[in-house]
Amino acid sequence: MLENTSYENILKRMLDRVPNSIDKRQGSIIYDALAPAAAELAQAYIDLQNIENRTYADTAVGEDLTRRAAERNINRTPATKAIRKGIFKGSNNQPFNVSIGNRFTGNNLNYVVKEKIADGEFKLQCEEAGEKGNFYIGKLIPAEYISGLESAMLSDVLIPGENEENDDHLRKRYFHSLQSESFGGNIAGYKEKTNELNGVGGVKVYPVWNGGGTVKLVVIDSEYKKPSNTLIDNIQTSIDPIQNRGQGLGIAPIGHIVTVEGVEDKTVNIETNIIFQKGYTWIDVKQRVENVINEYFLDLRKEWAESESVVVRISQLETRILNVVGVLDIQNTKINGAGQNLILSEVEIPVLGEVTSV
Numbered sequence: 001m002l003e004n005t006s007y008e009n010i011l012k013r014m015l016d017r018v019p020n021s022i023d024k025r026q027g028s029i030i031y032d033a034l035a036p037a038a039a040e041l042a043q044a045y046i047d048l049q050n051i052e053n054r055t056y057a058d059t060a061v062g063e064d065l066t067r068r069a070a071e072r073n074i075n076r077t078p079a080t081k082a083i084r085k086g087i088f089k090g091s092n093n094q095p096f097n098v099s100i101g102n103r104f105t106g107n108n109l110n111y112v113v114k115e116k117i118a119d120g121e122f123k124l125q126c127e128e129a130g131e132k133g134n135f136y137i138g139k140l141i142p143a144e145y146i147s148g149l150e151s152a153m154l155s156d157v158l159i160p161g162e163n164e165e166n167d168d169h170l171r172k173r174y175f176h177s178l179q180s181e182s183f184g185g186n187i188a189g190y191k192e193k194t195n196e197l198n199g200v201g202g203v204k205v206y207p208v209w210n211g212g213g214t215v216k217l218v219v220i221d222s223e224y225k226k227p228s229n230t231l232i233d234n235i236q237t238s239i240d241p242i243q244n245r246g247q248g249l250g251i252a253p254i255g256h257i258v259t260v261e262g263v264e265d266k267t268v269n270i271e272t273n274i275i276f277q278k279g280y281t282w283i284d285v286k287q288r289v290e291n292v293i294n295e296y297f298l299d300l301r302k303e304w305a306e307s308e309s310v311v312v313r314i315s316q317l318e319t320r321i322l323n324v325v326g327v328l329d330i331q332n333t334k335i336n337g338a339g340q341n342l343i344l345s346e347v348e349i350p351v352l353g354e355v356t357s358v
Contacts, residue, residue: 005045011038057174061167069174076170080198082126082133082161083230084111086140087153095120096149103127103143106154107136110143123230124154126161133161134223158230159199160222185253190217190239193251197238199231202305204346213246215258218347224301226349227262236260263304266348268297268312272321272333274357280326282357289327290355292320297350304349312342312350 014034015024022030053059057068066076086104090096097120102113104124109132111124126133140152180188187205194203194217201222209216219235221227227235236242240250240258248254270293276285296317300310314333321330335342344350 005042007039007042010041011035014038057171065167065170065174069170072174072177074170074174074177077162077165077196079129079164080162081129082131082157083114083159084124084126084133084154085117085156085158086111086113086122086124087155088120088122088149089151090148091150093150098122098146098149098152102146104140104152104154105143106138106140109133109136111140111154123158130161130163131223156228157223158228159234160231162198162222185256190215190252194219194235194239197235199227200235201302204305210259213255213257215252215256217258217260218263219260220263220301220304220349224298224304224349226265232260232262261347263349264345264347265351266342266344267353268342268350269336269353270317270333270355271337272318272355272357273331274321274327275329275331277326277328285324285326286355286357288324289321289357290352292324293317293352293355296320297352301349309346310344310348310350312344314339314341 011034014037015031018024018030018034022028024030054061054064055068057065060068069076086098088096088098095118097116098113100113100115104111104113110127111133112127113122114125115123117123134157137154140154142149142152177192183189187207190205191203194200194205199222200219201224202220204218206216206218208214217235217239219227219232221231236258238250239260240246240252240256244250246252246255246257248256250258252258274282274285274289276282297312300312304310312335314335317335318330318333321327332339342350
């Protein structure tokens with residue numbers, strides 16, 4: 001639309017309407033009178049184009065997209081706080097029980113004790129929302145002195161923190177809602193409701209997997225890793241609590257007995273023959289090779305929920321390794337000892353084991 005409504009085109013059309021008997025050259029009275037009006041009209045057309053883009057879901061961004069999606073009850077998911085495991089020890093390396101509400105600092109982030117897991121082990125919640133609470137592993141410093149505490153360590157991610165849902169993901173969910181109508185108890189409904197839960201990165205639904213009325217959900221966490229038992233328990237409680245199975249006290253309809261499981265890690269060992277560029281050895285490139293393989297595996301894990309099974313392809317591995325600085329050529333690549341692609345089961349995701357160059 002804007003191609004025909006530029007300042008130049010508008011001004012030309014205006015001047016074309018003025019008789020040729022009148023001086024229309026730049027600097028003339030009529031030219032100077034029409035030019036400001038043409039500029040304002042051109043800006044008005046630009047504003048109209050922006051309004052149009054803000055109206056439709058495929059071009060709307062930010063708050064405009066949020067409001068458009070909300071019309072179909074698709075709400076932008078807010079940032080959530082990471083739940084981590086804290087390990088505390090007192091004298092003689094014995095487990096030490098801190099108090100609920102104690103606060104600790106690690107890597108410039110604060111964590112507060114929320115729940116006891118076992119002696120010396122507690123659930124901690126990051127006080128800041130988002131993925132930033134997932135990364136640090138190491139020593140914790142108490143915000144206030146705790147008598148008898150000798151060491152405090154932040155370890156496992158129990159429920160990953162998530163950033164606020166971005167525009168691309170929200171737009172994808174919006175259009176998916178138009179293509180596949182969810183209804184209480186159908187596959188689309190289970191996918192929609194499970195993916196909305198904190199810490200879930202994707203889900204596969206297996207209806208009537210163990211007879212009529214049974215449903216199995218296999219989930220991957222929001223970091224595209226095998227979910228913790230804590231996350232699985234939280235999902236199970238939200239969907240169909242164990243103690244009240246089939247009674248409709250969770251998201252699942254009455255009569256549906258739902259079992260929640262996590263994806264399984266499949267260790268993938270890579271053996272290959274790399275020819276190095278002059279001045280490089282395996283020690284020089286090993287870390288970069290592992291990095292590109294891990295990036296490839298992450299891409300595969302992101303696609304896991306929408307694919308029947310994940311395939312680790314030799315061609316992809318070799319292509320990515322060839323782009324590593326210091327690698328001249330590559331050949332005879334094997335995956336878990338076999339010179340062929342590795343096809344994982346429906347519930348498996350690839351995790352890098354050993355990488356060797358022979």
